[in-house]
Each structure stands twice: as C-alpha cells, then as structure tokens.
Amino acid sequence: MKISCKQFDLELKHAFSIAKFTRTSTPLLLLKIDYEGKIGYGEASMVPYMGESYETANAFLKKVDWSHFQFPFNFASIMAYLDSLATGNPAIKAAIDIALNDLNGQLQNKPCYEIFGADPNQMPVTSFTVGIDTPEMLRKKLEDAKDFKVIKVKLGRDNDQEIIETIRSITNVPLYVDANQGWTDRIKAIDLIYWLHEQGVVLIEQPMDKNDLEGNAWLTERSPIPLLADEAMQRLKDLEGLKGAYHGINIKLMKSTGMYEGHQTILKARELGMKVLIGCMSETSIATLAGAHLAPLCDWADLDGPFLTVNNPFEQPTFVNGKYVLNDLPGLGLRGANEGLFG
Numbered sequence: 401m402k403i404s405c406k407q408f409d410l411e412l413k414h415a416f417s418i419a420k421f422t423r424t425s426t427p428l429l430l431l432k433i434d435y436e437g438k439i440g441y442g443e444a445s446m447v448p449y450m451g452e453s454y455e456t457a458n459a460f461l462k463k464v465d466w467s468h469f470q471f472p473f474n475f476a477s478i479m480a481y482l483d484s485l486a487t488g489n490p491a492i493k494a495a496i497d498i499a500l501n502d503l504n505g506q507l508q509n510k511p512c513y514e515i516f517g518a519d520p521n522q523m524p525v526t527s528f529t530v531g532i533d534t535p536e537m538l539r540k541k542l543e544d545a546k547d548f549k550v551i552k553v554k555l556g557r558d559n560d561q562e563i564i565e566t567i568r569s570i571t572n573v574p575l576y577v578d579a580n581q582g583w584t585d586r587i588k589a590i591d592l593i594y595w596l597h598e599q600g601v602v603l604i605e606q607p608m609d610k611n612d613l614e615g616n617a618w619l620t621e622r623s624p625i626p627l628l629a630d631e632a633m634q635r636l637k638d639l640e641g642l643k644g645a646y647h648g649i650n651i652k653l654m655k656s657t658g659m660y661e662g663h664q665t666i667l668k669a670r671e672l673g674m675k676v677l678i679g680c681m682s683e684t685s686i687a688t689l690a691g692a693h694l695a696p697l698c699d700w701a702d703l704d705g706p707f708l709t710v711n712n713p714f715e716q717p718t719f720v721n722g723k724y725v726l727n728d729l730p731g732l733g734l735r736g737a738n739e740g741l742f743g
Contacts, residue, residue, distance in 0.1 A: 401423070401433060401434070401435045402433070402545040403432070403461075403466060403738070404433075405429060405458070405461065406429070406430040406741055407427070407429060407430075407454050408427075408429070408741075409425050409427060409428070410425060410427075410445070410682050410683075410709050410711065410712075411425045411710050411711050412475050412682060412708055412709055413710050414531075414533075414537065414541055415542075419680050421636060425682075425718055426445055426446070426447055426682035427446050427454060428444060428445055429443070429445065429454060429457045429458075429491075429495060430443055430495075430713075431443065431495045431496065431498075431499050431609065436501040436507065438500035438503055439542075440498075440501070440731065441499055441732065442494070442497070442498040442499030442500075442502070442681060443491045443498060443684055443690075444457055444491035444494060444654070445491060445654050445680075445683045445705075446615075447681050447682065449691040450491065450654070450655075452490075453490070456492070457490060457492040460486055460493075461488065461659055462669055464481060464485065468481050468629070469500060470573050471475065471503075472504075472507075473500055473504050475500070475501075476656070477658035478496075478497070478500065479657060479658075479661060481568040483495065483657075490635070490656070490657045491681075494653050494654050494656070494657050494687070494713060495658075497569070498653065501658070501659045501690065501731070501732070502732045502734070508730070509730050509732055510730055511728055511731065512690070512692040512732055513726055516663050516697070517697075518693060518694060518695070518696040519723075520696055520726040521604050521696075521723075522696040522697075523695055523723045523724055523726070524695060524696070524699065524723070525548075525549045525550055525722040525726060526550070526702060526703045526704060527548065527551060527552040527644075527699065527700075528544070528548035528664060528707060529554065529578075529708065530542065530551060530567070531554045532557055535562070538566050538567060538619045539570060541561065542567065542570050544707065547743055549573055549574070549718065549722035550573055550574050550575070550722070551567060551571065551573055551574075551576070552576040552578060552616050552702055553576070553578070554580065555577055555578070555580075555582060555626065556579040556581065556582015557581065557582060560610065567599075573653065574600055574601075574602045575596075575599065575602065575605050576601070576602055576605070577596060577604045577678075577700065578602075578606065578630065579604060579607045579608075579644075580605075580606060581606050581631055582607045583607050584617065586608070586615050587599055590619055591620050592621065593607070593624070597624045597625050601625055602647075603625060603628055603675070603700065603702055604625050604628065604669070605629075605650050606620030606630035606632065606650075610630075610632035611632075612684045614652060615645060615698035616701055617645040619649055620644075620646055626647040626648055627647050628647065628648045628649055628650050628675070630644055630650040631669055632645075633655070633719030634655045635656055635732065636656070636662065636665045636669055637729070639669060640672075642674075643673075643674065645673055646674070646719065647674065648669070648674045648675025648699070649665070649674060649675075649676060650676075651677070651698070652680060653687060658690070662691075663694055666694065666697050666707075675700075676697075676700075677698060677699065677700040677701070677703075678698045678702070678703065679702040679703060680704070680705045682701065682709060683705035684705070684706060684709075684713060684714055684737075685712055685714035685734060685735075687718055688705045688706055689724075689732045689733060690723040690732060692717060692726060693726065693732065701723065701724075711739050714734060714736045
C-alpha cells in the first residue's frame with residue numbers, strides 16, 4: 401500500500417460569510433492510496449473553525465500503520481483503529497475512509513452506491529449555497545445558480561429579512577436556511593421562522609447555539625419548518641441526544657469521519673424517525689462524490705462544493721436538472737484525476 405499526499409488550497413469563487421466567519425479559500429489535504437493495482441482518492445477539507453490544519457493532518461498520518469488496512473476492508477475495525485490513535489481529527493480520518501471506500505468499490509468492481517444500498521434513481525436535488533452578503537453581491541452569486549432547483553441561504557446576522565427579500569426579488573425556487581447558531585432570542589427566532597415559512601423556506605439548520613438544547617427543542621416544538629442539527633451533530637455518538645430537540649440532522653462527511661460512519665448515522669437517524677440532509681464543506685469532486693453516493697438515502701442534499709470554487713483539480717461530477725448523476729464506474733467514479741497533482 402503506497403500513500404501519497406498533496407496539500408492543496410481550494411479557492412472560493414466569492415468570499416464566503418456565515419454568522420461568525422468569512423473566508424476566501426480552504427486548505428485541503430488530498431490523499432492517494434495505491435493498492436493491488438488500484439488507486440483510491442480521499443480528501444480532508446479543513447475549514448478553519450473545525451480546528452484541523454496541514455500540521456495536525458500530517459501529524460495524524462505519521463501515526464497510521466497502513467498494514468492494518470487489508471482487503472476485504474473491515475470499516476468498523478478501521479475506524480476504531482483510527483479513533484484509537486487520537487481523538488478528534490475527523491477530516492483526515494474522512495480522507496482515509498473515503499480513499500479506502502473508493503478502493504473497496506474498485507476491488508469489488510462495484511460503484512460505492514451499490515455497496516451502500518443506495519439507488520441513484522432516488523437522488524435528491526442539491527442546493528446552491530449563498531453566504532451572507534450585500535444585495536449587490538447576492539444578485540451576482542445567484543447568477544451562478546441557474547442550474548439549481550434549490551438555494552441555500554446563510555443567515556444569522558441582523559439583516560436576515562433583507563437577504564431573503566433580495567433573493568425573492570430574483571428567484572422563487574425553494575430555499576434552505578442555515579442560521580449557523582446565529583439566533584439568540586427564541587421569541588424573535590420563532591417569529592422569523594413563521595415569516596420564513598411564508599417565503600418558501602423548506603428547512604432550517606442550527607437555529608440557536610448548539611449547546612442550547614432546550615432553546616432548540618422549544619423552537620422545534622413550535623416550528624412549521626423542519627429544524628436540523630448541524631454544529632450540534634458531529635459524530636454518530638451525538639445522535640441519540642438530539643432526538644426531540646430537532647426534526648433531523650445535517651451529516652457532513654468531514655465531521656462524521658467519512659462514508660462508513662456517515663452511512664451508519666443515516667441508518668440510525670432513520671431508526672429514530674429523524675430527517676437527514678447530507679451536506680459538505682468546501683470540497684473537490686472527491687468528497688463531493690463520496691457524499692453523492694450516500695445522498696439517495698437522505699431526504700435532502702447540499703453538495704455544491706465544486707460549484708463554489710475555481711480550481712477543482714478533478715472533472716466536475718455530472719449534474720443534470722439540479723441533481724448529480726452517478727456513473728456506473730467502480731468506487732467513486734472519479735474522473736479527470738491529474739497524476740501530476742501528487743508530484
């Protein structure tokens with residue numbers, strides 16, 4: 401098993417603002433694993449607020465004994481081993497998991513969606529995300545969203561209604577909202593939620609602070625719109641404690657340590673009667689396709705990473721009528737990999 405890594409700065413097309421942060425790029429660590437004549441690709445997207453970096457990712461990789469990973473891969477055992485090396489570090493663990501799942505599909509000669517029991521004909525539409533911005537910039541960003549059937553809107557500051565009204569002056573497509581813990585007053589929040597319902601908002605992510613379980617539960621009990629845990633939902637172990645406080649969850653592979661635990665989380669959420677949105681960080685085609693292979697098992701998708709960037713080093717995934725179209729190639733079905741990328 402030969403391991404290759406590449407530090408890569410993924411540049412955003414526009415500055416991206418949420419309730420508490422603004423950024424123009426995202427550091428990635430791209431991973432390539434050569435094994436028995438096949439190549440698997442993985443990716444760690446290390447958005448700054450999650451606390452990972454090139455230094456932490458490389459330090460973690462130095463701890464890994466790659467001889468633990470032999471086909472047929474036991475992903476439960478693999479994840480237990482990775483967790484035993486260090487707590488946290490979900491993005492670099494996700495890179496390893498995604499690369500091994502890509503390999504697993506190739507070694508079995510099956511696409512990942514088939515291995516996970518997902519029907520690509522059940523692919524949900526994916527949303528196009530616009531960060532908090534001025535009306536002028538919102539109009540410019542929405543020019544890039546013409547092929548999308550849903551817009552996801554970042555809220556959580558003092559101009560939420562202005563942002564929605566600006567978007568509604570341009571398009572009438574359904575909206576997803578992500579407040580990123582930005583709402584602090586539950587009375588004002590529930591009033592805004594009812595107004596957003598009238599504006600065609602389909603779901604709301606993380607309305608209040610992730611530690612305010614009572615406040616979020618209070619809103620969930622009264623909301624006409626499904627409320628989803630995002631920052632409150634990191635890994636599978638968090639799920640049980642969220643039932644009743646939210647209608648559902650947002651899974652991101654960079655938080656769930658990859659496809660294996662992401663899939664386990666989807667299955668557990670279904671057992672608990674909770675809805676599921678599968679989302680993403682700023683990502684290339686690698687992690688986006690990993691999410692897309694699980695998306696048919698979810699209610700909603702927000703996998704727009706490659707569309708928000710300008711230097712995706714791989715071929716864009718096929719996207720038709722607002723949905724990803726998965727090919728029948730084994731593994732992730734990644735195309736356009738540049739061998740020179742890894743030196």
